Amino acid sequence: MTAIRYPVTEPHLDDNDRSHLLDAFDSGWISSQGPYLQKFERNFAEFAGTTHALATCNGTTALHLALMALDLKPGQEVIVPTFTYIASANAVHYCGAVPVFVDCSADTWNMDPAAVEAAITERTVGIMPVHLYGMPCDMDAIAQIAQRHRLWIVEDAAEAHGATVNGRRVGSLSTIASFSLFGNKIMTTGEGGVVTTNDPELARRMELLRGQGMDPSRRYWFPIVGYNYRMTNLAAALGVSQLSKAERLIAAHQQVHAWYREALGDVPGIAWQGERPDTTSVQWLTSIRLRAAEHRPALRDELMARLRADGIDTRPFFYPMHSMPPYESSRPFPVADAIASSGINVPSSPRLTREDVFAIAARIRHHVEEIELGDVFGGVSVSVPDATGVPDTERAISSAAA
């Protein structure tokens, strides 16, 4: 098998990250207390533009904390896009509540506000917009719906650190927001997450729930059932140094995306994730759709297999939640189905140079044109039965991760 020259993502780790991590190690503060935790939370709140930020052990626990703090109860409904990573839906499920899936907009691939409005019932208590692949949702429209129906909003900003809507950063646009700091994200702490809010009472509740529910003024007294969802000081040390280069990392992702657009913008067979005029994507992962593969994922898989043979890793778009066994639904989600079956994330490491991106893009162009031609003239011979079954080569990333 060809060695992978270009992974989809890779963590950006440098000497400053190493010295922060070693400093935490040498201090002996390796568990969930220590000066880096406070510093990281302070700095992250400043980065997101909120009054509170709380660090957690991953982005899924961050989402779960947010929903518990909002007292999400069994039987209640939360509106979630069907086109997202499974953690968004699972966090709702952990509370015994029901994720009600909605289709996405054809342009941004994010939750369609009209579909949100149509999905509201008397059991709906909240909306969970997900800023997919770094692209912010139509938050103005979603906020108006939430206000009209007195619903809370939990932003799942796992993939969108630093993205903006009307100049304000995601994470500050909702009741509570959640971020992931997994190794493939723009910033990482290895495993890690953050919740942000401007509501001191919600912050207090999340802090209580995160720390096993221990009464802050009475040690070993637990007035509620809590969780151990804490981050370690070791991880927070890495978080502090990663945050200090956040603007550079975001700019590098956006630059990589701009090079792809420059190199492939004229290929009619490729469709791009659209950006609303009021939003700025951080382009966590540059994502393209092979138009010919709508409802024919074999063509998309063929493109992935051919790129892999060139040493270029890609990953398929998420399967929509309504197609997954725990959440299977026969309701139609035509836009999400068409997008999910035809899309791939292409190498998006902030280390890529212009030459790298143009070299990758040349192979993409070549294969897309060949696949389209083959499709028109008698069908494509698919060289790998299902490229999505090939192990993920994202560095340091487990196969279950988003």
Ligand SMILES: Cc1ncc(COP(=O)(O)O)c(C=O)c1O
């Ligand atoms: C949209 C979305 N939500 C939630 C998560 C969960 O984050 P984590 O993997 O840190 O638990 C992820 C994944 O990384 C994600 O992509």
